[in-house]
Amino acid sequence: MSKKHYKNRNTIGDYLIMFLMIILILLCILPIMNVVSSSLSDTNALMRGDVSFWPVGLHFDAYTQLFNDGRFMRSMVWTAILTVIVVAINLFMTTITAYPLTYDSLKGRKIITFLIIFTMLFGAGLIPTFRLFRQLNLLQNPLVLIIPGSLSVFNVILMRNFFMGIPDSLKESAEIDGASPMVILWRIFIPLSLPSFATIGLFVAVGRWNGFMDAMFFLNQAPQWHPTQMILFNILQGAVNIDPLDPGASTPPGWGPVIRSAAVVIAMVPILCVYPFIQKYFVKGATLGAVKG
Numbered sequence: 001m002s003k004k005h006y007k008n009r010n011t012i013g014d015y016l017i018m019f020l021m022i023i024l025i026l027l028c029i030l031p032i033m034n035v036v037s038s039s040l041s042d043t044n045a046l047m048r049g050d051v052s053f054w055p056v057g058l059h060f061d062a063y064t065q066l067f068n069d070g071r072f073m074r075s076m077v078w079t080a081i082l083t084v085i086v087v088a089i090n091l092f093m094t095t096i097t098a099y100p101l102t103y104d105s106l107k108g109r110k111i112i113t114f115l116i117i118f119t120m121l122f123g124a125g126l127i128p129t130f131r132l133f134r135q136l137n138l139l140q141n142p143l144v145l146i147i148p149g150s151l152s153v154f155n156v157i158l159m160r161n162f163f164m165g166i167p168d169s170l171k172e173s174a175e176i177d178g179a180s181p182m183v184i185l186w187r188i189f190i191p192l193s194l195p196s197f198a199t200i201g202l203f204v205a206v207g208r209w210n211g212f213m214d215a216m217f218f219l220n221q222a223p224q225w226h227p228t229q230m231i232l233f234n235i236l237q238g239a240v241n242i243d244p245l246d247p248g249a250s251t252p253p254g255w256g257p258v259i260r261s262a263a264v265v266i267a268m269v270p271i272l273c274v275y276p277f278i279q280k281y282f283v284k285g286a287t288l289g290a291v292k293g
Contacts, residue, residue: 030053032268033053033054034051034052034053035261035264035265036055036261036265037051037052037053037054037055037056038051038257038258038261039062039063039258039261039262039264039265040055040058040059040060040062041055041056041057041058041059041258042056042057042059043257043258044057045057046257046258047257061258062258062259062261062262063262063266065259065262066259066262066263066266071231072228072231072263075226075227075228075230075231076228076266076267076270078225078227078228079209079227079228079229080270082142082145082146082208082227083205083208083209085146086145086146086149086150086204086205086208087201087204087205087208089146089149089150090149090150090151090152090155090200090201090204091197091200091201091204093150093151094151094152094155094156094159094200095159095185095190097116097151097156097159098156098157098159098160098163099163099181099185099189101113101156101160102160102163102164103181116153116156116157117153117157119153120153120154120157126217130217130218133218138218139218139219140218140219140220140221140222141219141222142219142222142225144214144218144219145208145211145214145215145219145225145227148214149204149207149208149211152203152204154203155200155203155204158196158199158200159193159196159200162193162195162196163189163193166188166189166192166193170188170192171184171188174187174188198278199278201278202274202275202278205271205274206271209227209228209229209270209271210229210271211227211229212227212229212230212232212233215227215229215230216230216233228267229267231263232263232264232267235259235260235263236260236263236264
């Protein structure tokens with residue numbers, strides 16, 4: 001095969017990949033553009049179906065009403081605080097669980113690993129979980145949004161595999177110098193594992209920010225602890241009021257779709273702002289943690 005033919009074949013393949021990537025990018029961007037345009041458009045134009053990917057009758061009234069709604073903004077602050085707490089606890093619990101599993105001298109390491117993986121494959125279900133939370137007095141308690149998400153088996157396996165990818169020579173040299181396992185973890189493993197921490201932190205943050213099922217099932221009588229996604233879920237279910245916690249507070253006629261679109265945009269902005277700063281670690285952390293079993 002000539003070099004010229006080989007070069008042309010690569011060029012055609014590159015163009016094909018570029019075409020597919022453009023299609024995927026459009027599939028991701030166009031729905032977001034439609035929601036943003038709907039939140040900025042005139043109500044009548046939106047009701048007529050004139051809005052596609054560009055605003056019609058530009059205005060910011062929907063955002064003004066949402067920002068002036070105290071409960072919606074409090075839910076945003078509460079969700080941000082909740083996400084930070086859950087990410088911090090999850091990273092801590094994941095680290096202290098995965099690190100001992102890297103030692104061959106740990107007695108029963110294979111059994112412990114099997115039991116951890118077993119919990120990932122088989123779950124008790126919603127009803128046993130509800131009864132357990134009731135016995136632990138977690139129902140209608142904000143801790144129900146924190147404690148169950150403190151540890152993820154998938155994250156433990158990912159972190160363990162990443163730790164096992166660190167050369168043993170670094171750990172052995174530290175042990176020769178008299179370093180304890182905790183010193184090795186703090187001085188060697190954690191600084192070298194920043195990509196893995198960023199990856200797991202992003203997984204947990206997105207999951208917690210987008211989570212609402214736990215609030216729906218376990219905080220149905222404590223609306224003051226509802227995260228933003230729970231309030232957004234209530235709005236998208238067809239409520240015409242800005243404040244889904246107060247059924248008596250209604251918006252002007254026809255404002256439902258505009259309010260819903262604006263609420264969706266506000267809810268997705270924080271994650272969109274955080275992701276670009278973590279993206280450079282994301283692929284590296286996910287692939288390095290998936291190579292070694």
